[in-house]
Amino acid sequence: MLFTHSLNDDSYLINQFIGENSNTRSDKYGGSIKNRARFAIEVTKAIVEEIGAERTGFRISPGTPLNGINEGEHGPEVYLHLVKELAQYNLAYLHVMHLGNETLLREIRNIWPNPLLVNRAGRALQDLSVDIDNGLADMxxxxxxxxxxxxxxxxLKKGFPLNEADRKTLYSGNGNEGYTDYPTMKELQSQQQ
Incomplete structure (x- = not known):
């Protein structure tokens, strides 16, 4: 799977090409909307040729500031151009980390033909299906x-309380800590007996 962003504090290379302030190139990979999206498209093409479109997904996070990267006033246009181009590859999915530009999200939904995953930062569990119910997302x-x-x-089926994720252990590299050490519902129930 191909990702342009992550929820951690690292800025990924593709994001740096999209960013207006991080991409100061004057060649075919910088400047214009088309050029700022070119690297992402070429990387996608290479991956699709290697493993197939059905095994390739792409994640974008429009408007998400990572390490000071600013997409600039034309950021939404870069993403719309990128999504239109990616749609031609018939990828398995597009994953959008969405932070509030509803107009952009609706435009992406209108041009993306395959499964669209929308992740709203900080959403409550009871709001999980809102974008699906409103036709903005498939997942x-x-x-x-x-x-x-x-x-x-x-x-979820039984209405059992969820464990809270320990955000300090995410991406920490500390082995199982924060990944495979969370208790299951059955383990918690047996501890209470």
Missing amino acids: APVEVWSLANPDLVER
């Missing part, structure tokens, strides 16, 4: 909830 990622709750589906 709602459950990322950190599933990490902290290895039995997430069962918990």
Whole structure:
């Protein structure tokens, strides 16, 4: 899978090409909207040729400031151009980390033909299906909830409280800590007996 951003504090190379202040190139990879999206498109093409479109997904995070990268006033136009181009590759999905530009999200939904995942930062569990219900998304990622709750589906079905993710251990490199050490519902129930 191909990602342009992550929720951690690192800025990824593709994002740096999209960013107006991080991409000061004057060649075919900088300046114009088309040029700022070119690197992402070429990387996608290479990956699709290597492993196939059905095994390739792309994640964008329009308007998400990572390490001071600013997409500039034309950032939404870069993303719309990029999404239109990516649509031609028939990728498995597009994952949008969405922080509030509703107009941009609606435009992306209108031009993206394949599964669209929309992840709204800080959304409440009870709002998980709002974008699906409103036709803006096909899927709602459950990322950190599933990490902290290895039995997430069962918990949701039974209305069992969710474990809170320990954000200090995410991407820490400390082995199992924060990844495979969260208790299951059954383990918690047996501890209470």
